[in-house]
Amino acid sequence: MIRKARAVWRGTGKDGNGDLTTDSGVLSATPYSFKTRFESEPGTNPEELIAAAHAGCFTMQLAFLIQRAGLEPEELSTEAAVSLVPDGQGFKIDRSALTLRAKVPGLDQAKFDELAGVAEKSCPVSRLLNAEITLDAKLES
Incomplete structure (x- = not known):
């Protein structure tokens, strides 16, 4: 069994942003960024x-x-x-x-x-x- 997810990132580490998508569709272009990881902006990490x-x-x-x-x-x-x-x-x-x-x-x-x-x-x-x-x-x- 193999499960897959894809991350796409645009820009620099601190000022950029990205999205995460899983093959199941549970995550679909779900946003993540420095602010979703180290602050409290909506999104995931x-x-x-x-x-x-x-x-x-x-x-x-x-x-x-x-x-x-x-x-x-x-x-x-x-x-x-x-x-x-x-x-x-x-x-x-x-x-x-x-x-x-x-x-x-x-x-x-x-x-x-x-x-x-x-x-x-x-x-x-x-x-x-x-x-x-x-x-x-x-x-x-």
Whole structure:
């Protein structure tokens, strides 16, 4: 399976702008720029997209693991917070902090912690990132 996205940029790094398009059409000429990345102008940025990918990948991986354990989640809600920090003359992503809140009838805390930990380590996006990944997982009743 291969998934594709295209970035087009016009102009300089700080004053230019671009757009992102995915083959699925979910992103279609979606704007991004210095201001959408480092300020609060409407549009997207690479870190936001990585956060969405990480949250989505981890949550789906956990759903599969819970299913394999013979249970069905009522709801799994994950936020990923990706940190972009200075690194020499540029920047790097050094962390993705996952915050999970879950409702899974019949699942005890020990098994929940085990499955969430396995999902965090095994989802393909976690495996791709060369960054610290933290997980704050809470099972709600």
